[in-house]
Amino acid sequence: MSTRLSKALEFANYRVTLNNQNAALKAKTQNLLSYSINGGTFVIDLPLLTFCKQLIDLKHKDAVLLDSFDNPIKVELKAFHKEILSRWFEVTNDYYAEYEKLRRARKVHKILDLNEKEE
């Protein structure tokens, strides 16, 4: 096999590994952004965060929110917002750190955080 072809194949292998690792990281992030309270399950996202903040700013104490099953769930807004905001920061900061590590990795063993011998 010519050097050029083997390099192209090596790069293809790297791209597939990178894409899959990115997808695995997204799966982990999505999992961690799911939050259950009072019998309902919420996905922590920007609309939920901003809507809760807006309700708090409008001096609401409790509110009924629709969870990911579209079931109405009553929550105490301040505590709920505090919890989801803290989770959001924790999860997205970890995601950012891991993503940056992946972005900079240029070899399969670096993507997987392995020693070269183990590859």
Add this chain to the structure above:
Amino acid sequence: MKKKNSRGIIMFAHNNDEIDYFKLAVVNSFLIQKHLGIKNITVVTDSHSLAHAEKELGKAKIKKAINNIVISEKDRNFKRANIRIYKDTSHTAKNLSFYNVNRCDAYDISPYDETILLDADYLVLSDTLNQCWDHNNELMMNWKWQDVMYERKFENLDRLNDLGITMYWATVVYFRKTPYVESFFNCVKHVKDNSQFYRDLYKWKGRLYRNDYSFSVAAHTMSGFVDKGVPQLPTTLYKTFDTDDVHSAVDEETLLLYLEKPRSPGDFMITKWSGVDLHVMNKWAINRISKELLDYVA
């Protein structure tokens, strides 16, 4: 054993000639204790599987992992008849007995008010399942699933047949003891007892009895013949297939996986999987890394 407002996990583990399901259940029990912080674990097995595990792992380790073992002797006729192909990657395939007939008894056997029914090969690598407890939905199962190798597509796993009902996975089932759920499990038993009729009616492929089919039919029936009427669990079901392999366990929540390339069968790429529960369908692969996993969590 019955406790008020108790919560627990139930698994079924009946060994066949090659697969040590009970060992998988022990490994998973330690993972459950570690990640979910739950000690109430029931494993339904048969005396032969238990005796083998006691010889292999020792009684003390089993006792530490599982606090309630229920013995249910095998139906030999079913065992002989229900044979499926087990693969240890594309390179090895074997016809072995698939003993899954008593899973529909989970409701009756479970001593808990809230139960999560798990496959022994569904490795708990996170605390996501703790979100199920005290949920408004009294019964939850997955129909959403995702292959860990994102490029691969298995369209025939979404429905019982190409034009059929949505396929639910009985891999993870959350249920509470309520009259509705009791009827649901009775419906599963009815489908199991009349599987030939329901196979013709719902046109699922093959002769093998699978709980995924009977749970799907029961879910369809019990939701008033509405599609996806039983709610999804708070997590997607992530899977690797029996054509994949596990290289090693890096720590108690991270696995290095060999995933078969979609356009090059028998050829693999490596992936690190961390902090998300995973259904590993290559049973030999879990048994191979079970010692490493036990070192981390036992």
